[in-house]
Amino acid sequence: MAQASATPTPVGETDEAVWEATSADRPWRTVVWNDPVNLMSYVTYVFQSYFGYSRPKAERLMRQVHEEGRSIVSHGPRERMEVDVQAMHSFGLWATLSQDGE
Amino acid sequence: MQGFRRTRHGFEAKLDGVERSVISQVVADTALLLGHDVADGPGAQDPVVSADGLLEWAALEQDDIVTPVDPALARLLPSARREDDDVAREFRRLTESEVRSQKARRLAIVWRTLRESGSTVAVDAGEALEWAGALTDVRLVLAERLGVEDEEDAEAVHALAEGASRGESVNGVDEVDQTLATLYAALSWLQETLMGAMLAASPRGGRDD
Numbered sequence: 001m002a003q004a005s006a007t008p009t010p011v012g013e014t015d016e017a018v019w020e021a022t023s024a025d026r027p028w029r030t031v032v033w034n035d036p037v038n039l040m041s042y043v044t045y046v047f048q049s050y051f052g053y054s055r056p057k058a059e060r061l062m063r064q065v066h067e068e069g070r071s072i073v074s075h076g077p078r079e080r081m082e083v084d085v086q087a088m089h090s091f092g093l094w095a096t097l098s099q100d101g102e
Numbered sequence: 103m104q105g106f107r108r109t110r111h112g113f114e115a116k117l118d119g120v121e122r123s124v125i126s127q128v129v130a131d132t133a134l135l136l137g138h139d140v141a142d143g144p145g146a147q148d149p150v151v152s153a154d155g156l157l158e159w160a161a162l163e164q165d166d167i168v169t170p171v172d173p174a175l176a177r178l179l180p181s182a183r184r185e186d187d188d189v190a191r192e193f194r195r196l197t198e199s200e201v202r203s204q205k206a207r208r209l210a211i212v213w214r215t216l217r218e219s220g221s222t223v224a225v226d227a228g229e230a231l232e233w234a235g236a237l238t239d240v241r242l243v244l245a246e247r248l249g250v251e252d253e254e255d256a257e258a259v260h261a262l263a264e265g266a267s268r269g270e271s272v273n274g275v276d277e278v279d280q281t282l283a284t285l286y287a288a289l290s291w292l293q294e295t296l297m298g299a300m301l302a303a304s305p306r307g308g309r310d311d
Binding site: 041045049052053057089090091095096 | 253
């Protein structure tokens with residue numbers, strides 16, 4: 001359940017109170033960034049092998065990295081994203097921890 | 103050099119004596135950069151300080167683990183979070199040692215196999231991804247040394263390698279760079295053949311979510 005941290009706007013000022021979610025509420029994800037060295041075939045294989053994705057999904061994510069510069073390859077609890085980022089680094093990919101909204 | 107093709111037990115390439123020697127050297131150098139000695143074998147956990155004490159990082163306290171100064175090493179051990187230096191530092195403190203060991207373990211596997219192989223280099227199916235990871239790390243270091251920052255730079259390196267193979271020398275480019283470029287192009291090609299064979303050998307199914 002979401003938990004607000006900011007002070008709610010006083011009654012009467014707006015119809016809708018604007019709640020600022022605590023940073024802990026925003027989901028975490030693993031972002032993989034494009035680089036000029038990694039082979040597309042290798043990136044596809046790593047995505048399929050490590051995450052258990054289908055070949056089409058792995059290729060889709062790889063194309064997104066290649067064409068758009070980055071792709072969100074997994075999402076979930078922060079602890080699991082940290083494991084995924086470490087694994088990507090181990091495989092030679094550049095990955096970062098990211099939160100929704102960044 | 104004959105690229106990797108699938109065999110009953112995994113994958114196989116053909117590399118002559120010079121090729122095996124040069125590749126194992128650069129594989130060993132990459133492991134050294136990561137603070138490990140390939141001769142210790144894949145099971146070695148602790149980094150080795152070289153005889154002349156150059157690898158000072160092994161003596162660093164935990165708090166001293168910072169972004170590597172050497173750009174090639176920094177590429178092998180990149181930052182995990184762009185938005186928050188504290189998180190990035192903490193992540194590095196907690197994970198870097200393990201990532202170094204994992205990479206060194208792969209490099210040691212490749213080094214040992216090359217040293218024990220004749221012209222036929224056989225890679226067991228179970229070690230294929232380790233080989234792919236090791237080749238990637240070696241290529242990352244070579245590319246960094248060649249100043250590759252984007253796709254255009256990478257293409258220039260391949261062009262340089264092609265020119266070198268035709269005996270051309272380019273004004274302003276020294277022999278070391280031509281050698282590194284040739285090695286980079288060869289390893290890229292070799293890894294590409296391995297990945298092609300590995301993809302062909304692996305199932306297409308899996309999660310779509």
